[in-house]
Amino acid sequence: MEMNGWIIYNGYLRGSKFLDFAEWLQEAARQKEVTTSIWKNSELLAYLADQKPTLLHVNDHHLPEFVIFTDKDIYLANQLEQMGIRVYNSSDAIRVSDDKILTYQALSSQNLPIPKTVIAPKVFTNDTDVDYAVCQQAIHTLGLPLIMKEAFGSFGEQVYLVHTEVELEKKAKSLQGKAFIFQEFIVSSYGRDMRLHVVGDEVVAAMVRTASDDFRANVTAGGTMQAYQPTDKEIAIAVAATKAIGADFAGVDLLFGTDGNPIICEINSNAHIRNMFDCTKVNVADYIIDYIIDMQKGLFQ
Template identity: 60%
Template sequence: MNTYGWIIYNGNLPGEKFLDFAEMLQDSASKHHSKTSIIKNNELLASLSSKDAALLSVYELPDYVVFTDKDIYLAKQLELLGIPVFNSSRVIEISDDKIATYQLLAMASLPIPQTIVAPKVFYHRSEKQLPNLDAIVHQLGLPMIVKESFGSFGEQVYLVHSIEELEQKVMELYGRPFMFQEFISSSEGKDLRLQVVGEKVVAAMKRTASNDFRANVTAGGKMEAYVPDAKAEQVAIAAAKAIGADFCGVDLLFGSNGSYIVCEINSNAHIRNLLDCTGVNAADAIMEYIISKVNNEGTR
C-alpha cells in the first residue's frame, strides 16, 4: 500500500544537520514507495478552539509523521488529529527530559548510574537554599557528574572534583532541573552508541575522547564501527522499550566486569555519523519499520 508521510524538522535551528537527517529519511521512504514532504515545524500552526483541534497548513494531511524535532506540542496536536507520529509526543517528552528517562529506566530495573535528583526550584532568587551537598557526596563520592535534565551533545554535563566545585556548580544551575550522578570511571572518555529500531540494534559505534570525560563526537570524540555483544544489545533494546520508543539512539557506558550502564536515550538521534562510521544507513531500517507498522495498522 502506498502511503504519504511528513518528515518534520526544526526550522529555527542554524546549519544543515537537521535537514540532512530529514533528507536521509525521505530517501529511504522512497525506497519503500512512500511519498513524503519535508516540513519545518514553524510551517505548521496548531489551532485550538472550543469546537476542535486543527492545523493551519498548506499541506495535505499525511498518513503518518516522522518527527525529528522536540516540538512536543505540535507532535501532540498531530496525534489529536488521529495521525500516527513516530516517535510519539510522549516518547519525545520523556527522552528530552533526562530525569524522566532515568525514572522509567529505574522502574524497569535497568542499569543506570546511581542518581540523586536536585530538588525543584521554581524561581531564581538571591537567597539560595541548597540541598545537603555533604550527604550527596557521601552517597555518590567524588568526582561526580552534575547533569542538567535538558541538553544536547554533552554540553550540559559537568564533572566536579571537590565539594567547592560542586557548590559552585549548584549555584550556577539554581532554578534549572538537574541531577547528581555517580561518575563511572571505567567509561571515562568512551561509550557506545547503539541505534535501536523496533526490537533490533541495526548499527553501533564506539566513541572515544582523549582529552574529555565525555565521548560525544560533537565535543571532539572519535568514532569507530563496533559490533556489540548480546548483553549490550539486550540492555539497549530494553532501554528503548522502557520509554516506548519506536527508534532511538541508546548511549551505553562501560561498567565493571563487562557490564553496561545506560547513559542516555535520544529519540531523534542523528544518524549521519553512524552511516559514515559503520556504512549502515539506519534511515532504511527506520522507514521500513514505520511504513510496515502504518500499513499493518491501517492509515488514516
C-alpha cells in the same frame, strides 16, 4: 499500498544537521516508493478552538498518514496525534527522552542499569540560596568526583564533571532555577562510550566513541568513532531502554561499567544518523522507513 508521510524538523536550530537528518529519511522513503514532504515546525501552526484540534491553513484532505518527528516540539507532535495521525516517535516518547530526569525514572522503574542518581529538588528561580545540605547528601551518596547533569541538553552539553565540594556548590548555584541531577561518575568509561541505534526490536548499528581529552565521548565534542559489534547483553539493554521510554527508534548511549557490564547513559529519541553511517556504512534511515511501512500496514490489516 501507497503511503504519504511528513518529516518534521526544527527550522530554528542553527546548522544543517537537522535538515540533513530529514533529507536522509526522505531519500530512504523515496527508495521504498513512500511519498514524504519535509516541513519545519514553524510551518505547521497548531490551532485550538471550540472544535477538534487542527493546523492553520492545512486542509484535512492534505494531511499525511504518518509523521516522522525529528524535533522536540512535543506540543505540535501531540496536536498531530490528537488529529489521529500516527507519529514516530510519539510525543510522550520525545517528552521522556528530552527530560533526563524522566528518562532515568522510566529506566529505573524497569530495573535497567543506570548510574546512581540523586535528583536535585525543584527550584523555580535562580536567585534562591543553594541548599548546601542537598549538596552534602549528594556527595555522601555518590562520592567525588561526580557528574552534574541538566535535565535538558544535547550533544554532551549541559553535563559537568565536578571534583571538589567547592566546585560542586559553585555549579549548583549556577544551575539554580534549572532541573538537574547529581550522578555517579563511571570512571571506567571516562572519555569512552557506545552508541547503539535501536529500531523496533533490534539494534541495527553500533559504534564506540572515544575522546582523548574529555570525559564525554560525543563526536560533536571531538570524539572519534569505531564500528562496534555489541554483545547480546548490550543489545538486550538497549532495546529494553528504548521500549521503557515508549520509542519506536532511538540512539542509546551505554557506558562501560567497572565490572564490564553496560550502564545506560542516555537515550536520544531523535538521534542523528550521519555519523553512524560514516562509521559503520549502515544507513539507519532504511531501517526506520522499513519499520514505519510495517507498522502502517499493520494499522490497516
